[in-house]
Amino acid sequence: MKxxxxxxxxxxxxxxxxxxxxxxxxxxxxxxELRELxxxxxxxxxxxxxxxxxxxxxTTDGRRQIVGFSLPGDFLGMATSARCSFSADxxxxxxxxxxxKTSFARFIEDKPHLLHRINELTIRELNQAQDHxxxxxxxxxxxxVAAFLIGWRDRLVQLNGPSKTVAxxxxxxxxxxxxxxxxxxxxxxxxxxxxxxxxxIRPGSVxxxxxxxxxxxxxx
Amino acid sequence: MKxxxxxxxxxxxxxxxxxxxxxxxxxxxxxxELRELxxxxxxxxxxxxxxxxxxxxxTTDGRRQIVGFSLPGDFLGMATSARCSFSADxxxxxxxxxxxKTSFARFIEDKPHLLHRINELTIRELNQAQDHxxxxxxxxxxxxVAAFLIGWRDRLVQLNGPSKTVAxxxxxxxxxxxxxxxxxxxxxxxxxxxxxxxxxIRPGSVxxxxxxxxxxxxxx
DNA sequence: CGGGCGATTGACGGTCATCAAGCTGTGTGG
DNA sequence: CCACACAGCTTGATGACCGTCAATCGCCCG
Numbered sequence: 442m443k444x445x446x447x448x449x450x451x452x453x454x455x456x457x458x459x460x461x462x463x464x465x466x467x468x469x470x471x472x473x474e475l476r477e478l479x480x481x482x483x484x485x486x487x488x489x490x491x492x493x494x495x496x497x498x499x500t501t502d503g504r505r506q507i508v509g510f511s512l513p514g515d516f517l518g519m520a521t522s523a524r525c526s527f528s529a530d531x532x533x534x535x536x537x538x539x540x541x542k543t544s545f546a547r548f549i550e551d552k553p554h555l556l557h558r559i560n561e562l563t564i565r566e567l568n569q570a571q572d573h574x575x576x577x578x579x580x581x582x583x584x585x586v587a588a589f590l591i592g593w594r595d596r597l598v599q600l601n602g603p604s605k606t607v608a609x610x611x612x613x614x615x616x617x618x619x620x621x622x623x624x625x626x627x628x629x630x631x632x633x634x635x636x637x638x639x640x641x642i643r644p645g646s647v648x649x650x651x652x653x654x655x656x657x658x659x660x661x
Numbered sequence: 662m663k664x665x666x667x668x669x670x671x672x673x674x675x676x677x678x679x680x681x682x683x684x685x686x687x688x689x690x691x692x693x694e695l696r697e698l699x700x701x702x703x704x705x706x707x708x709x710x711x712x713x714x715x716x717x718x719x720t721t722d723g724r725r726q727i728v729g730f731s732l733p734g735d736f737l738g739m740a741t742s743a744r745c746s747f748s749a750d751x752x753x754x755x756x757x758x759x760x761x762k763t764s765f766a767r768f769i770e771d772k773p774h775l776l777h778r779i780n781e782l783t784i785r786e787l788n789q790a791q792d793h794x795x796x797x798x799x800x801x802x803x804x805x806v807a808a809f810l811i812g813w814r815d816r817l818v819q820l821n822g823p824s825k826t827v828a829x830x831x832x833x834x835x836x837x838x839x840x841x842x843x844x845x846x847x848x849x850x851x852x853x854x855x856x857x858x859x860x861x862i863r864p865g866s867v868x869x870x871x872x873x874x875x876x877x878x879x880x881x
Numbered sequence: 882c883g884g885g886c887g888a889t890t891g892a893c894g895g896t897c898a899t900c901a902a903g904c905t906g907t908g909t910g911g
Numbered sequence: 912c913c914a915c916a917c918a919g920c921t922t923g924a925t926g927a928c929c930g931t932c933a934a935t936c937g938c939c940c941g
Contacts (some may be wrong), residue, residue: 470854506794506795508794519784519787520787520791550777556773556780557770560739563783564739566785568786568791570742572662573794574726574728574790575662575728579724579841
């Protein structure tokens with residue numbers, strides 16, 4: 442099981458002027474708490490393909506499942522406790538704020554508003570997971586790929602504002618492992634969508650030529 | 662999307678002597694809090710196949726996905742907020758404690774230990790969801806069915822203690838919708854497991870003849 | 882230019898969905 | 912008590928979809 446982190450702009454040096462604070466857990470904190478939190482953790486940078494963390498060796502039989510792609514502001518660590526064969530890799534250069542488990546636990550212990558915020562994020566993740574189950578269990582390859590493109594676009598739009606081109610920094614293999622398909626099927630499906638004038642494939646991204654049709658396929 | 666509730670022994674009349682309290686959220690509460698909580702909610706009983714709640718109509722195209730089976734003590738409601746096309750049905754007679762959203766929110770607001778407990782349960786659910794994604798995305802029909810039997814057995818064992826026979830109160834259709842298969846494939850796979858002397862099929866349950874082999878198939 | 886990696890395309894086969902028929906158990910009414 | 916109906920389950924035949932194996936292409940970089 443695996444999470445992939447996707448690069449974003451590097452945040453400023455201090456939490457106070459962090460560009461993505463409003464998207465993250467930290468949004469629930471006041472200035473004093475923010476300074477306290479800042480002392481607990483460290484900024485860490487990772488190069489492309491580096492392992493951000495790994496609980497255990499990957500399953501040897503080669504079957505991988507990516508459970509999610511993380512974007513700037515995402516909070517990792519809830520799902521990772523008490524879990525084996527779970528890891529996270531960087532796609533492109535990535536900056537993370539890492540906190541020691543115990544001191545972070547102590548920090549949130551008596552802050553109901555923060556607990557509440559964390560809860561909210563966990564629930565959102567759970568909802569995404571359940572949506573993804575429907576995708577994995579009940580949809581065709583074409584629907585899966587379309588749903589992935591639309592869902593990914595929506596997340597990018599939230600961060601960067603609207604755009605017709607959808608950046609795809611992850612490899613086809615990653616997409617395949619996310620959708621429960623093979624790399625060949627992902628490739629074939631993408632070219633089929635291109636033949637049908639739904640998307641245009643460009644290196645590292647796709648262009649949504651017919652968003653309405655893509656959304657229809659995704660929602661199916 | 663759908664959750665199915667599975668019947669258990671009826672709990673006592675008051676929270677204080679509730680048989681399943683130690684499994685549920687309520688384990689984190691002291692006596693006074695328990696009494697307070699008791700006043701907020703109501704015990705509700707459902708007959709078999711009744712709808713416990715439904716956010717929206719089922720998808721019309723007939724494609725259903727069951728995201729989980731709930732057993733006594735399970736806490737529903739986190740995943741259900743802000744979610745459409747999501748419902749829960751009773752399998753057998755079921756008793757639930759239901760709390761109004763707002764008063765429950767107010768009740769937990771200033772109780773970090775309870776928030777923490779709820780968080781813990783949400784995370785456990787998230788982990789289960791992620792495991793299930795691997796199942797849906799990367800496993801064969803046989804592995805899915807075996808994993809389902811083993812996982813379900815383990816949950817029953819936690820509640821009722823060890824036993825070789827695994828009760829299956831849900832229909833084959835429910836199992837199929839949980840595993841992302843068709844009812845025919847579930848049926849065929851179960852009979853194949855029976856032919857291979859791994860299980861014995863009995864009405865409303867199966868008997869694990871060769872647990873080790875079943876576990877091996879499930880873990881694959 | 883050549884090596885290498887990721888992506889694409891093609892041919893083929895297996896697994897599982899689909900369609901359809903039979904089976905089993907349970908309840909109902911004659 | 913038996914006939915009948917009905918629902919859930921099982922079994923069979925067929926084929927589509929997608930996985931597997933393999934070859935090729937495009938691109939980057941040395």
